[in-house]
Amino acid sequence: xxxxxxxxxxxxxxxxxxxxxxxxxxxxxxxxxxxxxxxxxxxxxxxxxxxxxxxxxxxxxxxxxxxxxxxxxxxxxxxxxxxxxxxxxxxxxxxxxxxxxxxxxxxxxxxxxxxxxxxxxxxxxxxxxxxxxxxxx
Amino acid sequence: xxxxxxxxxxxxxxxxxxxxxxxxxxxxxxxxxxxxxxxxxxxxxxxxxxxxxxxxxxxxxxxxxxxxxxxxxxxxxxxxxxxxxxxxxxxxxxxxxxxxxxxxxxxxxxxxxxxxxxxxxxxxxxxxxxxxxxxxxxxxxxxxxxxxxxxxxxxxxxxxxxxxxxxxxxxxxxxxxxxxxxxxxxxxxxxxxxxxxxxxxxxxxxxxxxxxxxxxxxxxxxxxxxxxxxxxxxxxxxxxxxxxxxxxxxxxxxxxxxxxxxxxxxxxxxxxxxxxxxxxxxxxxxxxxxxxxxxxxxxxxxxxxxxxxxxxxxxxxxxxxxxxxxxxxxxxxxxxxxxxxxxxxxxxxxxxxxxxxxxxxxxxxxxxxxxxxxxxxxxxxxxxxxxxxxxxxxxxxxxxxxxxxxxxxxxxxxxxxxxxxxxxxxxxxxxxxxxxxxxxxxxxxxxxxxxxxxxxxxxxxxxxxxxxxxxxxxxxxxxxxxxxxxxxxxxxxxxxxxxxxxxxxxxxxxxxxxxxxxxxxxxxxxxxxxxxxxxxxxxxxxxxxxxxxxxxxxxxxxxxxxxxxxxxxxxxxxxxxxxxxxxxxxxxxxxxxxxxxxxxxxxxxxxxxxxxxxxxxxxxxxxxxxxxxxxxxxxxxxxxxxxxxxxxxxxxxxxxxxxxxxxxxxxxxxxxxxxxxxxxxxxxxxxxxxxxxxxxxxxxxxxxxxxxxxxxxxxxxxxxxxxxxxxxxxxxxxxxxxxxxxxxxxxxxxxxxxxxxxxxxxxxxxxxxxxxxxxxxxxxxxxxxxxxxxxxxxxxxxxxxxxxxxxxxxxxxx
Numbered sequence: 030x031x032x033x034x035x036x037x038x039x040x041x042x043x044x045x046x047x048x049x050x051x052x053x054x055x056x057x058x059x060x061x062x063x064x065x066x067x068x069x070x071x072x073x074x075x076x077x078x079x080x081x082x083x084x085x086x087x088x089x090x091x092x093x094x095x096x097x098x099x100x101x102x103x104x105x106x107x108x109x110x111x112x113x114x115x116x117x118x119x120x121x122x123x124x125x126x127x128x129x130x131x132x133x134x135x136x137x138x139x140x141x142x143x144x145x146x147x148x149x150x151x152x153x154x155x156x157x158x159x160x161x162x163x164x165x166x
Numbered sequence: 167x168x169x170x171x172x173x174x175x176x177x178x179x180x181x182x183x184x185x186x187x188x189x190x191x192x193x194x195x196x197x198x199x200x201x202x203x204x205x206x207x208x209x210x211x212x213x214x215x216x217x218x219x220x221x222x223x224x225x226x227x228x229x230x231x232x233x234x235x236x237x238x239x240x241x242x243x244x245x246x247x248x249x250x251x252x253x254x255x256x257x258x259x260x261x262x263x264x265x266x267x268x269x270x271x272x273x274x275x276x277x278x279x280x281x282x283x284x285x286x287x288x289x290x291x292x293x294x295x296x297x298x299x300x301x302x303x304x305x306x307x308x309x310x311x312x313x314x315x316x317x318x319x320x321x322x323x324x325x326x327x328x329x330x331x332x333x334x335x336x337x338x339x340x341x342x343x344x345x346x347x348x349x350x351x352x353x354x355x356x357x358x359x360x361x362x363x364x365x366x367x368x369x370x371x372x373x374x375x376x377x378x379x380x381x382x383x384x385x386x387x388x389x390x391x392x393x394x395x396x397x398x399x400x401x402x403x404x405x406x407x408x409x410x411x412x413x414x415x416x417x418x419x420x421x422x423x424x425x426x427x428x429x430x431x432x433x434x435x436x437x438x439x440x441x442x443x444x445x446x447x448x449x450x451x452x453x454x455x456x457x458x459x460x461x462x463x464x465x466x467x468x469x470x471x472x473x474x475x476x477x478x479x480x481x482x483x484x485x486x487x488x489x490x491x492x493x494x495x496x497x498x499x500x501x502x503x504x505x506x507x508x509x510x511x512x513x514x515x516x517x518x519x520x521x522x523x524x525x526x527x528x529x530x531x532x533x534x535x536x537x538x539x540x541x542x543x544x545x546x547x548x549x550x551x552x553x554x555x556x557x558x559x560x561x562x563x564x565x566x567x568x569x570x571x572x573x574x575x576x577x578x579x580x581x582x583x584x585x586x587x588x589x590x591x592x593x594x595x596x597x598x599x600x601x602x603x604x605x606x607x608x609x610x611x612x613x614x615x616x617x618x619x620x621x622x623x624x625x626x627x628x629x630x631x632x633x634x635x636x637x638x639x640x641x642x643x644x645x646x647x648x649x650x651x652x653x654x655x656x657x658x659x660x661x662x663x664x665x666x667x668x669x670x671x672x673x674x675x676x677x678x679x680x681x682x683x684x685x686x687x688x689x690x691x692x693x694x695x696x697x698x699x700x701x702x703x704x705x706x707x708x709x710x711x712x713x714x715x716x717x718x719x720x721x722x723x724x725x726x727x728x729x730x731x732x733x734x735x736x737x738x739x740x741x742x743x744x745x746x747x748x749x750x751x752x753x754x755x756x757x758x759x760x761x762x763x764x765x766x767x768x769x770x771x772x773x774x775x776x777x778x779x780x781x782x783x784x785x786x787x788x789x790x791x792x793x794x795x796x797x798x799x800x801x802x803x804x805x806x807x808x809x810x811x812x813x814x815x816x817x818x819x820x821x822x823x824x825x826x827x828x829x830x831x832x833x834x835x836x837x838x839x840x841x842x843x844x845x846x847x848x849x850x851x852x853x854x855x856x857x858x859x860x861x862x863x864x865x866x867x868x869x870x871x872x873x874x875x876x877x878x879x880x881x882x883x884x885x886x887x888x889x890x891x892x893x894x895x896x897x898x899x900x901x902x903x904x905x906x907x908x909x910x911x912x913x914x915x916x917x918x919x920x921x922x923x924x925x926x927x928x929x930x931x932x933x934x935x936x937x938x939x940x941x942x943x944x945x946x947x948x949x950x951x952x953x954x955x956x957x958x959x960x961x962x963x964x965x966x967x968x969x970x971x972x973x974x975x976x977x978x979x980x
Contacts, residue, residue, distance in 0.1 A: 072343060080272035085246055088266030088604035089613065092580040093595070103621050103960075 102160040109152055116145050199340035200349075207251070207277065207339065207352065208330040210239030214250035216270060216604060218611060219257030219633065219976055220658035220739055221284035221316040223702070228319045230721035238326050245606035247273040251352075252329070253306075254322070258286035259299040261567055261575070262545045263611055263632040266604055268572040271306045277339065277352025281325050282308040285315045292651070294560045295636035296552050297544070299567045300366050306569075307354035316658075316739055360566040368562050393907040393934040398879065401911035401930075402677040404431045409492065412456045420450060433674050433913040434486075434495040444485075444500050445509050451487055452514055457494050459487035460801050462511070463916075464942040465521035466927060467502070467529045472555040474931050477501070481531060483508055484927070486914060486942070490801060490815070493822050495914065502531055510536040517804040520950045528553040528638075540586045543631035543979060546578050552639060559639055577603070578629070580615045587627035596624060599961075603632045607710040607965050610975025612949070614964070621960040626953050633975035641939035645905025646672055646746065647882065649936065653926075654740035656941060657977040659699040660920050661731070662691040665744035670825055671915035671926040672746055675908055676880045682869040684748035685827040690761070690864035691731070691743070692826075692917075693857040697768075698727045699920035699972075700854050707847070707969035708779055711788050716779055723771055730760045745882055746906070747875030758865060765862040772854050780848070789843035793955040793967035796841060803954070804947035807922025808853060809971060811837045812845035819918040830867075831860050843970035850972070880906040905934040914942075921945055921972055941980050945973030 084091050123130070123138045152158065196204075213235070217225055229235040229243050244250040247270045259267055271280065282302050285291035288311050290300040302308060309332060312325040333352065341349030358364035365371040413435065417425055424443055428436035439447045451459040463486040470477050479501040487496045502508060510533040511518045522533040523542040530551035533539055541548065550557045558564050580598045597618045602608040611632035617625035637656060641649050653664040666688055673680065680688075701724040705717030728738040734757055735741030735750075743750045779785055795805070797813040810817060818835045820828040836852035838845035875881050878897040887894040900906070910932035916925035922944025931937035948971045955967050 072345070078272065080269055081275070083273070085248060085273055087600045087602050087608075087613070088270050089577045089600050090579065091600070092598045101620060 105157055106160050109157060113145065113149060116142070196338055197340060200338050203339045203343065204334050204337050207337070208333040211252045211279075211326060211329065212240040212250045213238075213243050213252045213254050213281075213326075214247055214270070214274070215243040215245055215606060216253055216267065217256050218259060218263065219284075219286065219316075219635075220655055221256035221287065222610070223658060223739065224316045224319050225254055225256040225283060225322060226706075227721060227725075228322050230725075231718040232721060232725050233319045233323060235323075235326075238330075247271070248275065250274055251277060252279045252281065254281045254283055255287045255302045255306075255308075256283035256322075257316070258284075258291065258293050258633075258635055259302045259305075260297050260611075260632060260634060261299055261571075262297070262577070262634065263603060264299050264302075264305055264567060264572045265576050266611075266632075267302060268305050268569065270604060277337075279309045279329055279333075279353045280306055281310045281312060281322075281329060283312045283322060283325070284317055285313060288313065290561060291315055293635050293640070294368055294562055295640050296558055296561055296564065297634045297636045298561050300360070300561055301358070301364065303358040303364065304360060304566060304568055305357060305572045307357050309354055318738065357569055360568075366562050366566060368560070391933060392904065393932070396907045398907050398909045398932075399677070400430075401432045401675050401909040401913075404433060404435070406435070409457060409494070410435050413494075413496070416454075416456050417447070417450070420454075421447060428499075431497070432911045433915070434497050436497040436499060436912075438499045438501065441500055441503060441508060444483075444498070445511055445514065447498065448485065448487070448511050449514050451496060451498075457489050457492050457496075459489045459494075459496055461488040461490055461804055462486075462515040462517055462521075463488040463495065463804065463923075464925065464927065464940070465511075465518060465525065466940040467525050467531060467553075468929055468938045469529065469553065469555045473937070474933075479503065481506065481529060483525070483531065484940075485511075486925075486927070490817055497912075497914070506530060507532045507534055509534050512536060515804070516802055517947055517950060520946065527551065530554065538586050538588065541631075543634045545575055545631070547575060552636065555642075559643055577613070583615055583629055584617060584625060584627050588625075592625070601964070603629075607968065609706065609968070609973065610978075612973075612975055612978065614952070614968075616956075616961065616964065618961060621962070623956050623959055623961060623964060626956055626964075628949055628952060630949070630975075630979050633979040635976060635980065637980050638939055638941065641936045643935060645934050646880075646908055646936065647901065647905050649939070650744065651740065651742040654742050655976065656943070656980060657699075657919065657921065657924070657974055658739055659702055659974060660695045661698075661739055662688070662735070662741050662743055663695045663917070663919050664924065665742065666692055666826065667915060667917045667919060667924045668926045668928075669744050669746060670917060671913045671928045672880075672908065674913040674915055675911055675928060675930055676746065676906075678747045678875050678877065678880055680748055680826070680875055681872045682827070683752075683871045684873050684875075686864050686868055687749055687753060687873070688744060688826050689828065689831070690861055691734070691741075693860045693864070694727050694731060696857045696920040697854055697861075698724050698731075700850050700857075701727070703850065703969075703972045704775065704779070707966075707972075708785060710965050710969040711785055713779070713782065713785060716775060719771075719778075720775065723768065726764055730757075730764060733757060733760055745874065747877070747881035749873045750882075752873045753868075758868075761861065761865050765858055765865060768858045769855060772851070772858075776851060780851070786844065788962075788966050789847055789970065791840075792843045792959060792963045793970060794840070794842045795951070795955050799951070799954055800841065803951040805922070805951055806944050806947065807918065807920075808849045809846055809922060809948050811835065812849045813841035814839045819916060819923060823916075825915075825917060831863050833857075833859050843966050846970040846972075880908065907932065907934055908936075916942065919944060921974065921977065922948070924977075943977040943980060945971075945978040949973050949978055 119141060120138065123134070227233060235243070251274065253271055253274060255267060282288050286293055287302050290298045292315065299305065310325045310329050312321050314321050336350070337352055338349040339351045341347065342351040360366045367373045414427065417437065421443065424440060426438040466484050468482045468484065469480070470482055471480055481502040483500040483502055485498040485500070487498065500508065508531060510522055512522065519537065520542060522536050523540055525531045526533065526539050527541045527543050528551055544552065580600050581595060584598065595617065599616045599618055600613060601616060602613040603611040608614070613629040613632065615627050615629065616623050637652050640652055644652070650665055650668065653668040654661050656664050701720040705720035709717045731741060732738055734753060735743040795813055797815060800810050800813045814837060816835055816837055819825070821835055833856045836849050836856065838849055874884050878894055880901070882901050883894040883898045888898045908930040910930050912927065912929045914925055914927045916923045924944055925942030927940040927942065928936050929938040956964050959967070
């Protein structure tokens with residue numbers, strides 16, 4: 030029987046052994062994290078040691094607050110990259126099974142990409158991609 | 167110095183004070199839990215990169231492939247105290263930097279250990295001078311001392327093994343980890359107290375109460391110096407040419423009788439100018455004179471109060487000008503009057519800014535019209551002006567520097583430094599960030615204060631002096647020969663290349679002719695150190711850009727070079743192997759094989775680096791078009807060396823003003839036009855290939871003959887000669903003990919050191935020690951020009967620009 034993407038999605042159920050092992054793995058991971066956090070809370074010596082509470086700034090006393098309101102364009106660009114990067118998962122998986130797909134799936138992915146493009150244009154228009162030395166004083 | 171012994175001491179002291187729980191502070195017997203914890207701690211030491219000077223480079227060397235620090239559980243040294251459990255204080259601790267050492271120690275998590283690396287960190291070492299702390303153990307507790315100057319990388323590894331043993335044997339960490347009473351969780355917690363547990367007497371312990379001798383032969387007293395009874399020929403005279411005569415006429419036509427020419431200068435035309443006209447004369451020299459002096463080489467001062475022949479003014483300011491178009495120098499001497507004030511020349515040369523700050527800082531000479539006169543090198547609260555003859559020379563003559571001082575004398579606030587750097591501060595401050603003094607990519611202790619809007623640098627200023635070892639003051643109290651080892655450490659990656667600059671200045675004053683063989687060996691050593699410097703620069707610069715691998719590879723060739731240096735001179739970083747008039751000894755047997763092996767493999771290795779680094783599109787993107795500097799700005803700011811050649815200049819002292827016989831070698835001067843990081847990068851890359859060519863020629867042409875001049879008046883004679891004739895024996899005795907008497911006069915010599923034009927200005931009073939010595943360091947000018955290159959770039963670009971400049975802290979701060 031040909032393995033179509035539709036079959037793969039219907040064959041994915043909670044009682045399948047592979048999913049069961051995934052659940053066991055997740056529980057183990059959560060348990061380990063809980064155990065480590067608990068141990069570190071219980072065992073750590075919580076003693077204030079003066080200088081240790083101060084932010085480390087290359088050995089000198091920092092000036093002003095470490096939480097100023099200041100623009101972070103690089104961070105924004107990074108977030109947008111992550112957002113628009115997720116689409117690659119869909120587009121690539123769609124592209125590798127292209128020959129087996131119907132016109133309906135073509136329409137769906139086109140709609141999906143269109144929505145993403147609209148989002149990208151919106152971000153662009155809002156100035157979210159303007160990252161550079163624009164400010165001059 | 168065991169933990170058990172200290173713990174017992176503490177318990178006994180506590181019991182004497184009547185503490186009933188005293189016995190609980192004793193470390194108990196090790197249980198299984200202790201052993202497991204100790205095993206974990208001992209085998210995963212994470213050392214913190216706290217480098218202050220030469221030792222720092224050897225510390226960095228242990229994490230390369232050759233020495234491999236990974237065996238201690240940490241693959242790399244840590245950049246932040248939060249990540250580390252072992253602080254390795256490597257090198258000289260300065261009074262300006264000490265508060266940071268203390269803070270970094272206190273910001274580390276427990277358990278924490280400290281290794282003090284190198285004689286400077288242990289006791290101040292050979293730097294017993296006003297700015298240096300006599301041992302880091304006066305401000306933080308030390309577990310292991312690693313001795314040497316600098317210790318070899320293997321010595322640090324041995325120190326780490328010693329620490330591992332201490333952890334296994336002395337630590338009882340289980341009970342403290344479980345929040346129970348007793349046990350012992352790593353590291354000492356006592357610091358040494360001068361006079362009680364630590365001896366600061368330079369003569370060693372047991373000399374307390376016995377007055378120090380010898381002060382009568384040092385300035386300002388000089389009484390009883392036997393150098394006065396010696397005769398020397400006068401210093402050689404500068405050969406004036408028609409070019410100099412035309413300059414003289416032009417200046418006379420413009421300023422008339424105001425100028426007094428020095429009749430017999432040693433090294434360059436010298437003219438005395440009254441205070442009121444100095445800016446005018448300098449401006450004339452820069453823009454209108456028949457020889458244009460485009461660059462301000464240096465400004466410094468001489469305190470005249472202890473001169474044997476005392477002039478009627480207390481200070482003389484010395485301006486040295488360089489002509490790039492006609493390869494000439496000009497010295498302008500300005501007697502400073504009672505008011506101790508000079509007009510600022512920052513309007514003529516922007517680079518004068520720091521030089522004038524330094525004069526204020528070191529001599530207390532003010533500058534009218536300076537945009538922001540401040541203490542540049544000494545800490546803000548420093549009393550006095552250290553280079554004055556009356557100020558204390560030795561730190562051991564001053565009160566000890568203690569933990570309380572480190573807590574009180576904090577480095578200045580970043581915002582206040584930004585404000586001082588500008589005449590008119592902006593209305594609102596953006597985010598202010600310190601990069602340095604203790605930062606992974608500052609290449610030593612330097613503090614850059616950036617004002618950021620987002621990731622963009624909108625303003626910046628630099629605070630230096632965290633590495634000020636006061637060598638200029640030290641020089642005034644060492645005989646001419648004794649000072650040679652200090653020059654090694656001025657730029658600790660260039661070793662013998664620094665010796666050479668100093669000796670050229672002294673030899674100029676003495677008129678010593680150096681034999682060909684010695685010249686050739688000097689050139690070979692200088693080029694080897696250029697290679698060693700460039701290899702380290704290459705590895706660390708691309709490491710700053712996030713490319714970790716090359717540093718492991720470049721240190722491989724660097725180690726090979728240091729092995730050759732060790733075979734020839736006996737030392738790795740600091741050979742102190744050149745002498746007035748020649749070398750300490752002849753080349754050893756078999757040197758040629760080592761050098762030949764190197765010169766044959768090196769071009770292939772460099773080609774490999776070229777493919778690995780410049781073939782990498784990310785590295786290119788990080789450096790291309792970043793930190794642009796125009797040639798005009800570079801000249802105005804006094805930038806030299808590879809940084810200048812990256813802006814399009816072909817100036818290289820080895821070609822334009824050859825010294826030590828460089829005119830005999832066939833080599834090219836690589837240049838670039840762009841003046842950006844990529845250009846600086848490529849120029850240095852090609853310089854390595856050219857240095858290799860020069861070394862290959864030294865190997866082929868090495869002349870036979872003497873390694874030391876045969877006029878023994880100023881030289882330390884060849885030992886074999888001293889066994890044959892009494893004259894040589896007498897000279898050996900005099901020159902090796904109180905040192906030669908150098909004719910009175912002043913001389914300046916500059917060489918093309920690995921980082922640029924390094925100059926030494928020496929003043930002799932006709933004694934056995936320099937009356938004044940000043941170093942013109944290439945990094946000083948480059949770092950001062952950083953705002954030109956960085957403002958408008960991002961913070962990530964800043965790291966690339968810093969790396970591409972190739973400055974080094976001791977060269978900057980001296």
